[in-house]
Amino acid sequence: xxxxxxPGMTLIVKTITRLTVGLILLYGIYIVSHGHLSxxxxxxxxVIIALSFVHLMLAFGKDVxxxxxxxxxxxxLESMGAVMFLSIALLGFMxxxxxxxxxxxxxxxxxxxxxxxxxxxxxxxxxxxxxxLFAIFVSLVLLYKTDE
Amino acid sequence: MTVVPFFIIVSLGAAFxxxxxxxxxxxxxxxLANSACFILLALSLYTLNLICKTPNHILVYRVGGWIPPxxxxxxxxxxxxxxxxxxxxxxxxxxxxxxxxxxxxxDKWKFYTLxxxxxxxxxxxxxxxxxxxxxxxxxxxxxxxxxxxxxGTEAEELExxxxxxxxxxxxxxxxxxxxxxxxxxxxxxxMADMAKAITQKGPAKILPFVSVLFLMGFGLKAALVPFxxxxxxxxxxxxxxxxxxxxxxxxxxLGIYALSRIFFNVFGMSQAVSRIFIILAxxxxxxxxxxxxxxxxxxxxxxxxxxxxxxxxVLGLAIGTPLSIMGGLFHLFNHSIxxxxxxxxxxxxxxxxxxxxxKKMSGILYKMPVTGYTTLIGALSICGIPPxxxxxxxxxxxxxxxxxxxxxxxxxxxxxxxxTLAYYFKAVTPALFGREDGQDYKSFRKxxxxxxxxxxxxxxxxxxxxxxxxxxxxxxxxxxxxxxxxANGISYANLVFEALK
Numbered sequence: 001x002x003x004x005x006x007p008g009m010t011l012i013v014k015t016i017t018r019l020t021v022g023l024i025l026l027y028g029i030y031i032v033s034h035g036h037l038s039x040x041x042x043x044x045x046x047v048i049i050a051l052s053f054v055h056l057m058l059a060f061g062k063d064v065x066x067x068x069x070x071x072x073x074x075x076x077l078e079s080m081g082a083v084m085f086l087s088i089a090l091l092g093f094m095x096x097x098x099x100x101x102x103x104x105x106x107x108x109x110x111x112x113x114x115x116x117x118x119x120x121x122x123x124x125x126x127x128x129x130x131x132x133l134f135a136i137f138v139s140l141v142l143l144y145k146t147d148e
Numbered sequence: 149m150t151v152v153p154f155f156i157i158v159s160l161g162a163a164f165x166x167x168x169x170x171x172x173x174x175x176x177x178x179x180l181a182n183s184a185c186f187i188l189l190a191l192s193l194y195t196l197n198l199i200c201k202t203p204n205h206i207l208v209y210r211v212g213g214w215i216p217p218x219x220x221x222x223x224x225x226x227x228x229x230x231x232x233x234x235x236x237x238x239x240x241x242x243x244x245x246x247x248x249x250x251x252x253x254x255d256k257w258k259f260y261t262l263x264x265x266x267x268x269x270x271x272x273x274x275x276x277x278x279x280x281x282x283x284x285x286x287x288x289x290x291x292x293x294x295x296x297x298x299x300g301t302e303a304e305e306l307e308x309x310x311x312x313x314x315x316x317x318x319x320x321x322x323x324x325x326x327x328x329x330x331x332x333x334x335x336x337x338x339m340a341d342m343a344k345a346i347t348q349k350g351p352a353k354i355l356p357f358v359s360v361l362f363l364m365g366f367g368l369k370a371a372l373v374p375f376x377x378x379x380x381x382x383x384x385x386x387x388x389x390x391x392x393x394x395x396x397x398x399x400x401x402l403g404i405y406a407l408s409r410i411f412f413n414v415f416g417m418s419q420a421v422s423r424i425f426i427i428l429a430x431x432x433x434x435x436x437x438x439x440x441x442x443x444x445x446x447x448x449x450x451x452x453x454x455x456x457x458x459x460x461x462v463l464g465l466a467i468g469t470p471l472s473i474m475g476g477l478f479h480l481f482n483h484s485i486x487x488x489x490x491x492x493x494x495x496x497x498x499x500x501x502x503x504x505x506x507k508k509m510s511g512i513l514y515k516m517p518v519t520g521y522t523t524l525i526g527a528l529s530i531c532g533i534p535p536x537x538x539x540x541x542x543x544x545x546x547x548x549x550x551x552x553x554x555x556x557x558x559x560x561x562x563x564x565x566x567x568t569l570a571y572y573f574k575a576v577t578p579a580l581f582g583r584e585d586g587q588d589y590k591s592f593r594k595x596x597x598x599x600x601x602x603x604x605x606x607x608x609x610x611x612x613x614x615x616x617x618x619x620x621x622x623x624x625x626x627x628x629x630x631x632x633x634x635a636n637g638i639s640y641a642n643l644v645f646e647a648l649k
Contacts (some may be wrong), residue, residue: 075167082164090157092212098153099212 007061017059024052028130035122036107036115042125049126050133062141071138074131081127088117088124151191151198152209152222155232155271158187163264170257177257178247181264185240188271192232196626199229205629208277208647216277216648217338223277223644226629227477231274231405234481235397237610238488239267241603242396245492246389248597249499253387259299265292266393270401277644279327279410280337286323286402290316290369293398297386308378308385315378319368326361329354340644343414347638359421362410363428370403372462373431376455380439383454384447384504388495391447395454396488400480404458408465413633413640417468425466430560432459437567441574444506446494449575450487453530456564457483463557464545465634472548474631479541482529482614486538489526489607493519496596496604497579506575510582518601520580522608527576529611531569537614 008014032045057065092100107115162184170177199205209222243263250256269289276282294316298309331337333354334345346355368375379399383391411417411425436456443449461483464476496519497512498504513520529536532543542565549558596604617623633640 072171075171079164079167083161083168086157086161086164093150095213096150097210097213098150098157101212 007063009059013059017055021052021056024055025049028052028126032122032126033112033119036118037110037112042122043129045122046126046129047133050130050137053134054137057137057141062138066138069134071135071142074135074138077127078131078135081124081129081131084127085121085124088120091117151194152207152224152275153211154191155188155275156268158184158191159264159268159271163261163268166257166264167261170260174256177260181260182240182243182247184264185236185243185267188236188267189233189240192229192236195224195232196229199224199226200625204643204647206643206647208644210648216644217336217341220281221277221338221340221644222275223340224275225633225640225643226626227409227633228274230477230481230626230630231401232271234484235267235270235274235401238396238484238607239263239393241606242389242392242488242492245392245495245600245603247599249389249495249600250387252499253299259296259387262292262296262299263390263393265289266296266398270397273401273406277339278337279330279339279342279414282339282406282409283320283323283327286369286406287320289398289402290320293390293394296390297382297394299387299390300385305385308381312378312382315368315375319365319375321365322361322368323365326358326365329361330358333358339409339414340641343416343638343641344645346415347641355415356420359411359415362407363421363424366403366407366410367428368403370399370407370458370462371432371455372403372428372458373435373455374428376432376436379455380448380451383451383491384445388447388491388498391450391494392488392491395451395491396484399454399458400461400484404461404465404480408634412465412637414638416638422466422468425462426554426557429459429463429466430557432456432462433560433564434459434567437564437571440571441567443575445504446497446506446509446575446579447491447504449506449571450490450494453568453571454483454487456568457487457530459564460542460545460561463561464548467548467552467554467557468635469548469552470631470635471551472545473634474627475541475544475548477630477634478544478617478627479538481617482537482541482611485607485614486526486529486611489522489604489611490530492600492604492607493523493526496600497523500596506579509579510584511580513580514583516596518604519596522604523576524580525608525611527572531572532565533569535612535615537611537617540615540618 028045028048031040031048032042035041035045053065053069056068089099092098092102095102101116103116162180166177166180199207205226207224208216210216211220211222250259253259266289269285269292272285273282273289276285294309294313297312298305330342333352334342336342336345364375371379383395386394411421433456436452436459440449440452440456443452461476461480464472464479494504496516497509500516501509512523525536529538532539542561546558546561549561617627
């Protein structure tokens with residue numbers, strides 16, 4: 001059932017989305033933060049986080065999703081992700097080398113707070129990939145050519 | 149030593165900072181891009197100085213402190229500063245030109261972001277010592293160039309960009325496949341280690357197969373003749389600074405530099421491969437110049453002439469004697485200078501006369517003296533008129549053909565040189581010198597701005613004096629050292645491992 005002129009999909013989809021979208025977002029964050037311990041990482045997690053917003057857009061229409069994360073903010077996040085990745089790499093010069101893993105020599109297996117710069121790199125990649133994918137999806141939606 | 153990764157840091161950093169600030173602060177993209185290009189040029193000159201002082205003329209940078217072949221390495225040998233100077237010099241002058249030229253497009257900051265990304269990709273290809281890293285940088289440069297070709301977003305530009313993107317992706321997948329097979333054969337991705345493993349394992353049937361894959365992939369990026377179809381569409385469609393960038397340096401770095409690095413330093417040049425290269429080179433030279441005859445679009449003419457000149461460079465490299473390699477590299481430098489000059493000129497001409505059709509142009513020399521004379525210098529240099537730069541490099545290549553007992557190749561090179569002279573004469577002379585009655589040339593208003601003129605004059609001066617690079621103590625050392633890197637072939641691996649000790 002769908003009221004007339006209401007954007008998005010039917011009530012069933014909207015209800016399910018309301019329940020699952022948070023879980024998808026959380027799962028994405030989990031994948032990113034455990035990138036150095038388990039399969040996955042910044043890229044995969046970033047894609048999942050972007051998909052949670054895409055999901056929102058599919059179910060509720062583009063305005064709801066764009067209110068949560070606007071196009072220009074996504075663009076800013078994407079650039080910030082890249083700048084962050086580059087500055088992490090630059091911080092390696094503290095130890096003398098570009099991209100040096102400067103604050104821990106050895107990671108501890110199965111410990112969340114280990115592996116030095118790798119979790120931070122994952123977060124930067126997640127910002128870049130997630131915001132980038134979302135921006136690509138939004139541009140495909142907004143720049144859709146109509147026959148008018 | 150620490151300077152090595154800054155070629156990537158500066159260009160990537162500038163690209164992303166422009167994308168953060170460029171949208172809100174209009175002038176910031178100009179300042180950031182131009183200062184980044186200037187820093188890159190200064191760094192390349194500094195690297196040249198650095199490499200001359202190093203005992204073995206080789207520097208290996210360990211990224212992240214990991215020892216190659218485990219980690220990624222960046223290798224600077226004598227060929228690298230030569231290429232870096234070529235790329236960053238042309239990029240710097242083009243960035244200056246773009247300040248005013250790109251005003252007629254919206255979203256100039258997007259242009260600069262993509263421009264800097266492309267530059268990062270090219271610098272990365274030149275300094276990397278890791279074959280997969282080379283692929284990644286190649287994709288960065290190639291994908292940003294696809295977007296830049298479509299920058300005007302007119303139908304023609306989008307079509308050219310789509311064609312370029314499809315063909316470029318096919319080329320890239322051949323390269324990736326080749327790298328994957330090579331990785332499974334040698335169990336390493338470091339180029340020096342790979343060269344060592346290939347020599348130890350001896351000749352195998354997999355190598356010719358990989359060679360063919362690389363030949364197709366990099367040959368497509370270099371626009372050698374059977375793979376050239378994207379170039380005559382992509383180069384004219386792009387904005388003039390990008391045409392200059394693509395034709396001036398991109399096809400050389402992505403195509404010829406990567407090709408020669410892999411075939412000379414990793415595989416070792418064999419007789420068979422060299423013969424294939426010679427055939428492709430001859431085909432490019434002849435087909436490119438014959439196709440250029442029928443063109444009346446100024447940028448398309450230059451694009452076809454690029455294909456023909458790329459043939460000269462590959463011919464020089466393929467013959468494989470030190471003299472011919474030197475000729476090839478010297479022609480690479482010369483061509484990147486005068487071809488980018490000609491494309492920048494074509495941008496000014498298109499901007500002020502409003503057409504790219506050579507038949508509708510006349511008296512450019514009188515309307516816009518700076519553009520006219522620099523075009524004349526570029527055209528004379530590409531035709532090989534002494535004492536301009538192009539003459540010397542073609543002369544060396546022709547001498548090298550004779551010296552290596554290939555008189556037929558020398559004859560073909562001379563013949564194509566005459567063809568070049570003919571089609572430039574036919575096309576450019578009426579546009580430059582032709583006078584129409586009743587036109588007031590003195591009061592022609594739409595002239596290029598001073599920044600555009602400055603970069604064109606700088607390039608023209610360079611193409612006049614580049615013959616001085618052959619003078620000992622001026623530039624001959626640079627050319628000779630760059631040549632020796634390729635001429636020494638797979639001893640590159642030993643040098644890299646010695647430098648690591």
